[in-house]
Amino acid sequence: MAKNKDAQLLVRINKAQRDEFVALCNELETSSSREIRKFIKRFVSKHKVNQKTLKGDNNGEKS
Template sequence: METGTVADKKKSKKKDLKDSQLIIRIAGADRDRFVALCEELDTSAAREIRRFIRDFLASHEDGS
């Protein structure tokens, strides 16, 4: 039997939300090309960067 309330579940989900930023500097032309390609592929630049970071971490943490 679950004891958590709906409010508790919502608070729990909020903990999983993105709460940090990573600021990078790249050439404007590269950024524009990346964003345009993401749009063509029906995704977002942020989603793809987050995916890259997760994959990068997973590939480097497995062998540690």
């Protein structure tokens, strides 16, 4: 996966949830952006594995 950050994702959430998340990130000495990127990386990795298992490795055919 590319290391450079050349795209943005706009997410609309409740202001209170956003403020609580940002405050918690600050308490944990991390950034909200870093935590969102980690979540996305784990989510994609987890679901890539699941998709390969469901589709199989033989051109979409189950083994």
